[in-house]
Amino acid sequence: MATLLEMRGISKVFPGVRALDHVNLTVEQGEIHAICGENGAGKSTLMKVLSGVYPHGSYDGEIFYDGTLLANRSIRDSEAKGIIIIHQELALVPLLSIAENLFLGNEVASGGIINWPRAFQMTGELLKKVGLDEAPTTQVGKLGVGKQQLIEIAKALAKDVRLLILDEPTAALQENDSQKLLDLMLELKAQGVTQIIISHKLNEIGRVADRITILRDGATVSTLSKAEISEERIIRDMVGRDMAHRYPERDSHPGEVLMDVSGWSVWHPEQQGRQMIRDAAFTVRKGEIVGIAGLMGAGRTELAMSIFGHAYGRDISGTVKMGGKVVDTSSVTKAIAAGLAYVTEDRKQLGLVLDEPIVRNITLANLAGVATRGVLSRGREQQVAEEYRRAMSIRTPSVFQKVVNLSGGNQQKVVLSKWLFADPQVLILDEPTRGIDVGAKFEIYSIMNELAAQGRGVVMISSEMPELLGMCDRIYVMNEGRIVGELTKAEASQERIMSLILKNDGKAKVA
Template identity: 60%
Template sequence: MTELLGMRGITKTFPGVTALADVTLSVRRGEIHAICGENGAGKSTLMKVLSGVHPHGSYTGEIRFDDDACEFGSVRDSERRGIVIIHQELALCGQLSIAENIFLGNERARRGFIDWNRTNHEAGELLRRVGLAENPVTPVRDLGVGKQQLVEIAKALSKQVRLLILDEPTAALNDDDSAHLLDLLRGLRDEGVTSVIISHKLGEVIAIADTVTILRDGRTIETLDAAGLTEERLITGMVGRDLEHRFPPRVPDIGDEVLRIEDWTVHSPTQPGRVVVEGANLTLRRGEVVGLAGLMGAGRTELAMSVFGRSYGTGISGRLVKDGVPIDVRSVRDAVRHGIAYATEDRKRYGLNLIEDVQRNVSAAGLGKLARRGWVDEHAEHDTAAGFRRDLRIKAPTVRSVTGKLSGGNQQKVVLAKWIFTDPDVLILDEPTRGIDVGAKFEIYSIINSLAAQGKAVLVISSELPELLGLCDRIYALAAGRVTGEVAREDATQELLMQYMTKERP
């Protein structure tokens, strides 16, 4: 196959940081080319250079597409050549419908007016193609993050794509939806569409890619034929060393019960009468890491958010018991006051203020601890953030660095720092390693183990069953809003959890 895309000598700097240093990338026509590397390796930055997000003149080096030299000044310029990028950060308008989002900027019009019949019909076809069974007129704000990702993919497919770039496209998807997407990419490849995919799911990379390029510290390390590749070989290239164990060692020291959730029922705030969580019962003990498994739509996030100060749901009933005493938690403030913290699955939308610096994000949930006569002590705030930057190994030039410019793994560490600063007894982590590479995952796991060692109870929600099996002392399974099983670490297997996760109502 001949070369479709060539990027040579690409160098991109930000204040105090060299994001890309003399990077080279060659993508052949009709292949699926994966780009792997740890968070901060420069993967997303390289694709932003290619797509015009970082315009010509803001970097050095050469881009050739279809044997033509390209100087993209904007995303629209690259799209005119058939290059479409789906960013890791969702770029949808929540108030607009699915169909309106899909064709935003690419409207289906007739005689100067939008043809709504055609718009909704074509949107429906695209939704079926990506496996999303939603009405095209549904507002995007009513969809979960996983379904919103599928809308992004449908939006990209609505354009005349020659090179499709996907930055962590399956990070928010369950196994079935991920498999569907991979099959879709294979079908596009058969039609002659070239794809570049960035993914931290190494098994997925090996399953889908024809070629893999590894970046490390902003440099091209090597390009490999995917045939015969193993995860261990990829990890060695990504981190520069072997990872003998995916999970850090831990000897559990489990204490007394700290939180009990009794007969917890939650109704949907947008669909009256629909029960999202039904009669859930869970217990958490000090020093224990507990997992919560379930397929998309099972109610995991809804359960966690409703417990965290009723930040989701309506018609909530049930009881929370903390250290043997019933507690009334009707707001996020109440939850924090009672020692309950929740790190959201969507860190960019709900977990962080991306235009603020690391310091302000770390202190946001615990400003009361820094107040002196009604004013925040900025010196104490700086010292606190600097301590977390050091202890959690947050890669940022200073605590005054803008959070939105950090890599995904480092943003996740800032989210953890924010809630650890509140000194919770119970920490709920919703998809804590979503979109994070294997090296950063190990660091997050180490932080979780450290929290458990301090006597805190940690509830981990994850779509990756191997992660739950390697990290947790007990695992609850949810299906259709009901707790269908509880499995001890020594008895847990992927097969058993999947049985519980797909269990139908009696």
């Protein structure tokens, strides 16, 4: 098999950080090559070097593509050579149609006039290739994330792609959408399209990758053939140690009931007559980690957000007790005062102010804690941020670093720091390890255990059942807005959880 791409000795330095340190990567024509590594290992930076986001001259080392030295000055240069990157954050314009998005900047035009009939015809052909049957005039913002991801691939095909780079393509997708995308990758491989995939999902890598290159701390650790790929080997090379125990051990001694939710019902904020949560009831004890399991759309996030300051829903009814006393959680301010905190599943949109530094984000939920008579103390703010940077092992040269520049795992630690500084009694974590690597996951799990050891209550919502089974003392199972079962750690298994879901919904399907 001929070599299509060779990156030799690639180094890239940002202020205070060496992101890449003499990285080597070889990709063969027609293969699917995976790149793995912890958050901050340099995976996305390496692909941005390749795709021209970081132009020639801003890095050290050489890139050979099809045997020729590559010197891309821009993304347009790389796209002209058939190198297309699809970033984790999709680059579609929601208010434009599918056709307009597919040919944006690459219009089907003659003499400055767009040929719309030809554009619509080509759009239909491209959509067929990626398994979609939407009309070319459909507004992209009205489609789900899974379909938008396929449209991004169709957009790449419109540019005569030879090397397709996918950065965490399934991070925001549910299981069946992920499988569709992986199937499409295998179809494109059969058509001769070479692909590079960055992913934390080791089962997906094992399914589609021909080879895998592992990065650690900005350097190449190993390149494995398909026969050598195993989760144990990947994890060992990623984190520099064996992880026989993926979940830290914890002595669990739950105490008295800390939080008691009863009769909780929530209606859809816009759709009249649609009830999202139906008479939900659950408890959380001191020193306990409680899991909430369920399929996509079961109502887990709606339950959490509605309890935390009525941040979701309308006509909310029910009772929340903290320490046996009824509390008012009808606004975010009141929920925080009652001792609640909520770490959203979407840290970038709802959990952080990305363009602000770490120090501002950490103190955001408890400004009174860094103020005197209503006046912020910048010195106290910096002191608090430094304490959490050390305690949470946030990898950054400075607490004045903008949060947008941090890896996913470190961003999640900033969100956790923000809420811990608010000193909650019960911390609700919604998909706390989504989009972060196995090493950072272990750190998040350890923080959860420490919170439980302090006597706080932790509620963990997760789509990864092994994670719930490995971390939780009890698991509540949700389906269609109802809590349909409760399992102790000894009783819980993936089979028992799915049995409860399917038993309570004859229409439910396992993705």
